[in-house]
Amino acid sequence: xxxxxxxxxxxxxxxxxxxxxxxxxxxxxxxxxxxxxxxxxxxxxxxxxxxxxxxxxxxxxxxxxxxxxxxxxxxxxxxxxxxxxxxxxxxxxxxxxxxxxxxxxxxxxxxxxxxxxxxxxxxxxxxxxxxxxxxxxxxx
Numbered sequence: 716x717x718x719x720x721x722x723x724x725x726x727x728x729x730x731x732x733x734x735x736x737x738x739x740x741x742x743x744x745x746x747x748x749x750x751x752x753x754x755x756x757x758x759x760x761x762x763x764x765x766x767x768x769x770x771x772x773x774x775x776x777x778x779x780x781x782x783x784x785x786x787x788x789x790x791x792x793x794x795x796x797x798x799x800x801x802x803x804x805x806x807x808x809x810x811x812x813x814x815x816x817x818x819x820x821x822x823x824x825x826x827x828x829x830x831x832x833x834x835x836x837x838x839x840x841x842x843x844x845x846x847x848x849x850x851x852x853x854x855x
Contacts, residue, residue, distance in 0.1 A: 750834055755845040758798055762841050764833065767805075771835030776843075792816050798843050 753759055753773040761771035779788070788794045792813055794801050801813070808815035808826050817823045824831055 750836055752836060752839065753844040757844045759835055759839045759841055759844060760803070761835065761839055762799065762802065763804065764835075765837065769829065770833040770837060771839045771841075772832045773835045773839075774832075799841050 750770065751773065754775070756777045758774040758776050759771050760774060764771045785796075789796045794813065803813045805826065807813055808818065811819060814832075815826060818832075819825055820827075
């Protein structure tokens with residue numbers, strides 16, 4: 716048997732395939748659940764989080780942007796296109812507003828999975844990781 720063009724010794728192919736499948740399946744979950752600072756372009760939401768006793772939210776903007784046009788969130792879901800301008804509450808998300816429109820347990824995980832969104836380190840300031848200036852119309 717060959718794995719990525721290299722022969723695999725007899726008896727190891729099943730174990731190797733199992734590890735590859737486990738890493739492929741577990742990788743994204745581990746990355747999402749890690750506490751951190753966020754990647755370049757991520758939006759940190761901490762206007763209310765720490766006040767409510769939870770970690771800041773790190774919103775992976777570009778992860779969502781490659782899947783949806785800007786208007787989906789910024790027109791249809793009501794997010795203003797300025798970091799820090801939105802006053803989103805967990806009650807609204809649970810009612811199906813803002814993030815809750817998709818994060819409802821059917822389209823994407825539901826709001827009960829707190830640690831999948833509230834992954835920021837305590838003390839992170841709200842804003843866009845990497846800066847809030849653009850070469851376009853101004854500051855976001």
